[in-house]
Amino acid sequence: MKKALIVLVLLAVVAAGVGWVLSAPTRMSEQRAASLQSGDPAKGELVFWAGGCASCHAAPDAKGEDLLKLGGGLRLETPFGVFVAPNISSSETDGIGGWSLTDFANAMTHGTSPDGRNYYPAFPYTSYARMTGTDLGDLYAFMKTLPNVEGDAGPHELGFPFNIRRGLGLWKRLFLDPEPVIATPVGDGSVDQALWDRGRYLVEGPGHCGECHTPRDVAGGLKLAEWLGGAPAPTGEGRIPDITPVEGKFGSWSAADIAYYLESGFTPEYDSIGGEMVKVQENMARLPAGDREAIAAYLKAIPPVIEVAN
Structure with missing residues (x-):
């Protein structure tokens, strides 16, 4: 009986260790990170609108130039809890103004923060993972031109177990895939x-x-x-x-x-x-x-x- 208990404890320790390793936040390869270049802000603005950044990170009723003030605060109520859109303005204290291009690209494509935390997929990095390095560089260049907005938008409001970010590493292994969803159609040539x-x-x-x-x-x-x-x-x-x-x-x-x-x-x-x-x-x-x-x-x-x- 004692031996069986020891075996169970050892198995539990091994399982916990494997889970800890598999749930670790991931980042892009050093080779891809080295290939990134800050790009053209004008092209980045088009990526910004295609990505819908202002829809979540600007004030809910923002219009005109206010759409470029990305102080966050939008509350997304879901079955998992309330997600609060963060400040992604050029503020170095409350936004992403202090991020490097590699920090930005890791967040966009791997859902990983500069300090090594898993982001919740309310931030749609499972889609952004399919973006090209050129578009990431252009978008980063445009984001650097946007207004500085001070103020922390506040934390998410999540109960257990959804408040444990580490577990998202396992989730990402299941659902984060940069490959296209729909295969190229094979037809009669009628599709451009x-x-x-x-x-x-x-x-x-x-x-x-x-x-x-x-x-x-x-x-x-x-x-x-x-x-x-x-x-x-x-x-x-x-x-x-x-x-x-x-x-x-x-x-x-x-x-x-x-x-x-x-x-x-x-x-x-x-x-x-x-x-x-x-x-x-x-x-x-x-x-x-x-x-x-x-x-x-x-x-x-x-x-x-x-x-x-x-």
């Missing part, structure tokens, strides 16, 4: 491949559309088999729609309809956009027309999700 590739990059990467439009499992990971097939709203109120090309639903929209919707906020039936999508559409309207066309081309050529009730 370069346009579709650009659309995939914007939707799956900086645009992080799947973070809201794709359902999640009990662990909070995206169900990639139901990619963009609609999901319950994170707040628990209502449903975010299926934006795959399902006949009779979103699939009845043409690529031109989708591009115009992202530009103007009007559906083919001339209903106006509403809810959280308002901010997304306003961000997309700032992108070049070709990017909105690319998003539309991608959405028209992905597999429809027909099993999800809407």
Whole structure:
């Protein structure tokens, strides 16, 4: 009996050690970090709007130049608790003004803070992990030009066990994957491949559309088999729609309809956009027309999700 107890204790110690190692925050390779360069702020501004940074980190009712004051404070109420969007302004004390480009890139692509903590995936780094080094460098350069906003936005409000950040390292091993979600379509040549590739990059990467439009499992990971097939709203109120090309639903929209919707906020039936999508559409309207066309081309050529009730 005593020997059995000793064996169990040893197994528990080994399991705890393995769990500790596997849950450690990850960072990009030294080779990739060395290849990063601070880029062009003008190009970075387009990445900023594509990534929707102001939608979470500016004041909720911000307009105009105030959208560039990223003091945080937005409260995201979810089944896991309340996440508070942090200050990501150029403040060196309360924001990210003291971060290096490598710090910034590790946060964006690995969900790891400069001091080695795991970030919660309310920050959509599982999508940003697909961003190119060039876009990361351009975005970093633009972020350095933004106003300094003082003040800590406050901590997240999470209960046990969700308040244990270390466990997120295991979560990231399951759900953090920089590879594309949708494979390149094999068809009759009717799809403009370069346009579709650009659309995939914007939707799956900086645009992080799947973070809201794709359902999640009990662990909070995206169900990639139901990619963009609609999901319950994170707040628990209502449903975010299926934006795959399902006949009779979103699939009845043409690529031109989708591009115009992202530009103007009007559906083919001339209903106006509403809810959280308002901010997304306003961000997309700032992108070049070709990017909105690319998003539309991608959405028209992905597999429809027909099993999800809407």
